[in-house]
Amino acid sequence: MDLEQIFNDNKEQSIEGRYLTLESIEPLLNKLNTNNQLSIVGESVLKKPIYKYQIGHGKTKILLWSQMHGNESTTTKALFDFINVLHNGSSLASELLQAFTFCCIPMLNPDGAKAYTRVNANAIDLNRDSQDLTQPESRVLQEVFHCFKPHYCFNLHDQRTIFGVGSSGKPATVSFLAPSYNEEREINESRLKAIHLIAGINEVLQQYIPGQVGRFDDSFNLNCIGDTFQALGVPTLLFEAGHYHEDYQREETRKYIFMALLSSFTILSENDIVDNGINKYLNIPQNKVVFYDFLYKNVKLNYDGIEKITNFAAQYKEELIEDEFVFNAYFVEIGDLDGYYGHFEYDAKEAAYKDKDSNFPKLNQKADFYLENSIKFVNGLINK
Template sequence: MNYLQLHEQNKENSLFGRYITLHHIEPILQKHKAETIGKSVLGKPIYKLEFGTGKTKILMWSQMHGNESTTTKGLFDFINFLHSKTEESDTILKNFTFCILPMLNPDGAELYTRENANGIDLNRDAQNLSQPESILLRKTFEEFQPHYCYNLHDQRTIFGVDDTGKPATVSFLAPAFNESRDINAVRLKAIHVIVAMNDVLQQYIPNQVGRFDDSFNINCVGDTFQYLHVPTILFEAGHFPHDYEREETRKYIFIALFSGIEFLHENDIVISKIDDYLKIPQNKVVFYDFVYKNVKINYDGKDKIINFAAQYKEVLYKGKVQFEARIAQIGNLDNFFGHVVVDANGEPFSSEENDFPKIDQKADFCLGKSKKVVNGLINN
């Protein structure tokens, strides 16, 4: 099957970029006659969609963290597929029932923050249930009684696939259900789905799939649901080269969603895939957005050669997310990679502020007389 072509046919073109709010998705929700199940801290509606009549029930939720919108885009692409009235979509709808909360944290989405309007990380509120959004998710979980849960997130550009120098474009986790991080029959079901999705994704983004850290935290929603005996899968949408709007990554989230459901429909598990799961390399913090090598500075009257790195900060300005590059690290950076690497070849650093880089300084500077760097990138 050509999964990329399938995505192109079902892409929700009204959604683009990183800033996805209730305003962007409400027209789609109205088209699908979404049900309002409650309100956020600031009174915004939280919607639920249900599709299908099958016996296998899957609960999906996205934008629990308001500034993590890539999986929301991929989710609506998948919803379009479910309504494509093809043989494949009809078969899935006959065999599965989907309960989808496409934007659990609409206040955070509007403000472009990880937390909700009370400053609470909803993914650490699974036990306290102190927030209305957390209560709604738990109530939906208990009423729907899913066979599987899909916990959909984004991760930052800092994550790579171990020490390979490849970005972690998509990462997965079958969360632990206890401190010992044991693998029981419930967690094993989640592992098998992850292995199936990884097998397909390797055809499209080889060596760009990671395995998220499985340290146990019962306050996290995924760990709690796994503890409550429901196989739960964490999705993390990460960086694809030069894709800061995450329009490439959304394709691979769609492919993961489709191929995982396809696997659940077509396969009876007879052989454990634990080894295949553990072979997926772990996520590791090994990337900066920019790395500058062999830069000459004059410090205390002495010339020396240094390396330094810059990282984008995401800033919401007039309804758009802007990427502002700031210097984040100065040193040898031996264990780090850059999504963009610039070799100054000994050219001297200079800027309007000073003659050597400083932490949190804007990445606007010159390297010698020929290279002008503006917002991290060489401005030709």
């Protein structure tokens, strides 16, 4: 199966970038509503509709939800790319529709999506509300779960650019987790199914992004929805879309999430369980916080007349300013920074730092500066 070609043929061109709102996807949902697959299953805090899209008539039921965190849109894009496959009339589409019933909530947190925030309109992280169910969005997901009675759950998220695959120096472009179902992090039948499936997906992704697949820490937290559903006996997989080189809009990562989704269903439909799955899963390196967006090395800094050769780092803040999404780089760390990497690295070779106010970068200051008064950096990057 040529996953790259299938992605190119089915990529949904009407949505792109990081800022994806309900207004972005409603026309698409209505277009895909060819046979009453679309329904409204609830409302957000601000009374925005929460949509469910259900398609297929197979005996294996898959529940997928995205944008539980409003500013995590990459998996939403990939989910629509996959739904396009189900509509393309191919033999693959026919096989998937006969094998599975897919229940998709493409945007669980429309208020957070509009505001480009992790939390909902009540400033609650929905992924810490699976027990108390204080929020309408949390209750919607729980109700869909109990009514649909899925055989597998796919919890779709984005992760920050700070994560690397162990200490390899490679970014965690895609990460997975088979959440724990108890404090002891034991492996029961349902968790084992998730583990085997992730191990199989990883084998596929290694052909495309070798060394760039990570695994999240499996500490148990019953307030997290994945841990809750796993504890209820339903195999649950956490997907995390991360950084790919120079892909801050996550259009390349989108492709790998699509590949992961499609390959997971192929594995399930063919009952293609990997050998030695637990070890293969545990051998996926854990995510580690080792990256900055910008790392400047061997820079001469002058602080109160004292010169020092050191390193400093900057990080993008994803900011929504008057409904325009922008990346603004700010200084976040100064020091040795041994063991850290930058998605953009620059060796100053002891060139002197200077900005409009001083000869020393200040934390939380915008990353606009000069080196030796000749090389200008604007928003973290060399101004050519």
